[in-house]
Amino acid sequence: MAADYQGLELTTESAAAADAYSACMRGYMGYQTDVGGHLKAALAADGEMPMALITRGYFFHLFSIPALERKAADCARAAQEAIAARGATEREKWHLAALQAWNVGDMEGATDGWEQILLHHPHDVMAVRLSHFTHFYLHGAGAMRQSTNRILPAWDDNRPDYGFILGISAFSHEEAGDYAAAEAAGKRAVEINPRDIWATHAVAHVYEMQGRQDEGIAWLDGLSGQWAGLNNFRFHTWWHKSMYHLEKGQHDAVLDLYDREYWAEPSDEYLDFTNAAAMLWRLEYQGVDVGQRWSVLADVAERHHRDAIMAFADAHYMMALAKDGRAAAQAMLENLAEAAQGAGDQARVTAAVGLPVCRATLALCQDRAGEAADILLPLRDHIWRLGGSHAQRDVWAQMLCRALLAAGRFADARGLLAQRTATKNNSPASWRWYAEALEGCGETAAAAAAREKAAC
Template sequence: MPIEIDAWGQETTAANALAVERLDGAILAYCGMRTDIGDRMKTVFEADPEMPMALAAKGAFLKMFATEKMDAAAAKSAEQLRERLAAGDGTTRERGHLDALAAWVAGDLEGACRAWEALTIDHPRDLLALKLAQLNRFYLGDPAGMRGAIARALYAWDEDAPGYGYLMGSYAFALEEDGAYHEAELKGREAIEIDRTDVWAAHAVAHVMEMQGRVGQGLGWLDHLKSDWDGVHNFKHHAHWHRALFALELGRLDQALEIYDQDVWTEIAGDYLDVSNAASLLWRLEEEGVAVGDRWAPIADLAAERAAEHALVFATGHFAMALAADGRGDDLERLKHAQEAHACTADDTYAQVWQACGRALVGAAEAVRAGRPGRAVDLLAPVRDRVRLIGGSWAQRDLFERLLIDAALADDRRTLARALVSERLERRPGNRFGRDRLGRLSG
C-alpha cells in the first residue's frame, strides 16, 4: 500500500491522500472536542477501509467511552490493526500505535502511555499520540507525566503546525495539574487567542483560577467564552460544571443549581463524565444545605446501568456516590460485588487502583449516606494520599477531601478535622468551604 504524508509531515500508510486528509480532520476535531468526530471517521473509512492509523484512532476513540460495549469494539479495532500490520505494510509509528492501543485494551494504562511516549520521541508531531498519552497519564493521576509527555515534543512545533493551539491548551492543563499556574495560564490564554472554541484550553485556565481562589474571575472567564461552545460535544457540560463550582464558592447557591439544571445535566447527558459532573455537584450542594429534590434519580439510573463496569475507578466512585445518595442499596451492592470479582481475577490498572483506594472511596460514600461518618473516616483517612491514583483533576478529587472533612466533623473527630482544614487553608487560603468548616470548629 502506498505511503502518504499527513498534515504534520509524517509518513502514513493509506490507499490515497484523501483518506489521510480526512483522518487529519478527524484528529483535529477530536482535539477540539467537536460533535462531528464520528461522522468524520466514517468518511475516512469510506476512502480507505483498512487504513492503519484510522484503525488506531477508531480504537482509541472507542476506548474513551469507557463502557463494556465500546471496549469490545475497541478490541476489535486493535485486532484489525494487528492483522493489517501483520500483512507486511505499516510504518514504525503505526506499529507503535498498535502497541499502545493493545495495552490500553488490556487495561494496562501505564504500558499504553509508555508506548505512545516512545513513539513520540521519534515522531514528536504525532498529535494523536501526544493527546492520548496525556489523557491516560491524567487517569493515572500523574501530572508530571502529563507535562513531560508534551514538553519533550515542543521543540518540533511552531504556530504554523495544524493543531498547535490544541497542543498549547493541552500543555496548559498539564502545567496546571503539576502546579505551574502562571505558565499554565499563559499557554491556555495563547490557545484561546488562536481558537475561542477550544473548550479544553478554556477549562485549563479555569482550573488555574480554581486552584488560586480567583473565583469571580473564573466565572467571568467561562461566562465570556460559553457562547462559543455550540459545536462542542458533551465536554461542554464539564466546563459548565466549573461555572457551577465558581458560583458555589461565591456563595451563589441558587445560581449553582440553575447552572446544574440548564447546562450540566441536560437531555444529552449519559457519559461517565456527565454522571461524575452531576453527582459531584449535587453532593457539594447538599453539603451546603441545598435541597436538590429528585435530581439524584436520573443520575442513579445511569449509574445502575453501568454498575458492573470496570474501566475507570474514577467513574465507579461517582457511580457509587449517586447510588448511595439515591438510596439504591441493591445496586450499590451489585457494584461492589462486580468490582471485587474483577479485582480478584485481574491484574490490570483498574484492579490495582480499586484495591489501593477505590474500595475505600466507595465504602466511605456509602457510610456517609448510611449515617456512619466514623466508618467513612476510618476508610478514607488511611488512603487519602492515594486518591490521586483514580485520576481526574485536583478540582474533581477535592470532592473526596471535602467528604472526609465533613465526616470527621460529623463524628466529632475535631482534632483530625482541624488538621485537615488547616492543611486545606494553607493551600487555598480564601477557600469558602475551608473557612466555613474552620468556623464550625471554632464555634
C-alpha cells in the first residue's frame, strides 16, 4: 500500500498515483493553480484510487456551482464502488462518508467526519483544510480555533508544510480576536514560506481589524511578488489591500485595484464575486460613483440567482441584482424562499438569515430603508451565521447603520455607531456616521466631537 507525503496510507498500488495525489494536496494547501492537473495525473495513474475520487468530489463542492454539485455525487458513487472492489482504510471510509454527507447538503455531518479523522490522523491535510473551510462558513471563529488547537501539537518544524498549519492557526486566532497570536503565527508561517498566501492573508486581517492600514499596505506590497502561479485567492488578498485604501479615503486606489487586480475580468467564482460586490457597496456609502460596474456584476449574478448553495454568496448576488434593478432580484427571493424549506444546513441559514438579508438588500435599493432596518436590526447578532470573516460581514453592519440613518431612526443608529466607533476608533467614516446619528438625536456638542474625530 502506498502513502501520501505526510505518511498516511493510500489504497493504491500505484506509486505514481500516490505521488501525484501528494502533489495535489501540497498544491491545495498552497493555493496553487496546478491542483487540478495533479489530481488528473493521480486518476490517470489509478482511476479507482479512493482518495483521488473522493478529493475530486470535494473539489467540485468547493466551487459552489449546481452543475458541479451533481458531479460530486458521481465521484462518491465511483469511490464507493472502488472501495467495495479493493477495500480501503478506515480513514478513507470516513472521507467517503464525509463526501456523501456534503452531497446531501449536510456540511455539519461532513465537518464531523473530518474532525473524526483529525482526532486519529492530525496530519490529514485535506481534512484540516476542509474543516477549516466549513467551520468558517458554519461555526465561526471558536470552532475554527478549537479544531486547529487539537492538531497543532502533532506538527512541528520538521514536518513538511508545517507553515501552512501555522497559517491556518493564525487565521483562526485572528477571527477569534487574538490578534497578537494571529500575527505571530502568520508571520512565522510567511518566514517559512513567503508564498503562503493564507498566512499572508491572516496577517492582513489583523491589520484590518486593528486599523493598521499603512502596515497592511506595506505587508501586501512586500509579498505580492510571491503570488505568481497562485489561484484566485490572490484576488481576495488584493481586495484586502483595497480595504485599507478605502478606510484611508483613497478611492482612486481602490478602484484601480478593483479594475486591475480583482475584477479585471468578470468571474463566476463566488469569492471573486463577493470581493467585488461588497467593495462596490462600501464605495457607494463613501459617496463614490462606481459607474457601470454594478451592471457587469449583475450579468454574472443573473447566472447564479437560482444557485442557493451558499447563503453567503447568495447575499452578494442579491446586492448586484438589486443595485442594477434586475427583475431577477424578485425571482431570487422567491427561489430562496423555496430553498429555505429544504434540508441541509445552508437551507436553515437561508431561512434564518440569508433570505431576510436579501429582502433587506432589495428593500434598501428600492428606497424602503425603514423596512430594511426592521429586518436587519433584530438580525444584527446573527449575521455571523452567513459565514465569512468579520471583515467581510462588516458590509451588513454598514448596511444596517445606513438603513437606520436613511429611515431617520437616529437613536437606534446612535447605539450601533457608538459600538462601531469603539472598535474602529481610527475610522473616519464611522465617526462621520456617528456624528450624523448624534446630530439627528439633537446632541449637537457630541456630534461636533465625533466630527472632530472623523477629521483626525
